[in-house]
Amino acid sequence: MTPIVSLVGRPNVGKSTLFNRMTRSRDAIVADMPGLTRDRHYGMLRMADRPVIVVDTGGFEPVVDTGIVHQMARQTRQAIAESDLVVFLVDLRTGLSPQDLHIAAELRKTGKPILLAVNKAEGRHGHPALAEFHELGLGEPFSISAAHGDSVPDLLDRILQAL
Ligand code: GDP
Numbered sequence: 001m002t003p004i005v006s007l008v009g010r011p012n013v014g015k016s017t018l019f020n021r022m023t024r025s026r027d028a029i030v031a032d033m034p035g036l037t038r039d040r041h042y043g044m045l046r047m048a049d050r051p052v053i054v055v056d057t058g059g060f061e062p063v064v065d066t067g068i069v070h071q072m073a074r075q076t077r078q079a080i081a082e083s084d085l086v087v088f089l090v091d092l093r094t095g096l097s098p099q100d101l102h103i104a105a106e107l108r109k110t111g112k113p114i115l116l117a118v119n120k121a122e123g124r125h126g127h128p129a130l131a132e133f134h135e136l137g138l139g140e141p142f143s144i145s146a147a148h149g150d151s152v153p154d155l156l157d158r159i160l161q162a163l
């Protein structure tokens with residue numbers, strides 16, 4: 001079975017940017033599956049000669065709840081359920097948000113392996129602001145820049161090691 005890696009996070013953290021960078025490689029096949037949803041975008045790529053399917057999840061639908069709580073859309077839950085690994089993306093520029101904490105709690109409940117990646121970290125790797133993401137309880141925050149490519153190869157290595 002080809003392992004499936006899903007990219008999860010609230011809107012605007014850079015999931016699609018990371019997906020595009022990962023699937024831009026020579027070996028990538030990106031396919032929209034119209035029968036499913038425009039919010040789930042699949043790409044097949046080879047990492048160190050291993051085929052991996054990457055899923056760009058877009059669907060977090062705001063739910064009127066306590067006002068700040070947003071619930072994961074069903075589509076995103078399904079993508080996570082079929083994943084072997086979740087890359088949870090957060091945004092260093094906006095910092096930790098209540099929605100990040102909520103998503104982290106949901107992800108922990110799934111029992112799936114999770115890699116925490118702090119995006120938009122160009123020029124700020126090792127920055128003290130990274131420390132606040134420890135609060136997510138998902139281990140050491142790993143800083144990347146999906147837009148610039150910083151540390152994306154290292155993230156791919158970590159993904160491979162975790163699969
Ligand atoms: P998504 O909603 O999680 O899929 O986020 P997008 O990939 O659409 O990105 C949202 C915005 O963040 C866009 O304007 C991107 O250009 C920007 N962005 C994504 N990655 C980075 C990054 O590494 N650094 C910076 N500065 N901006 C980024």
Ligand code: MG
Binds near residue numbers: 017
């Ligand atoms: Mg997107």
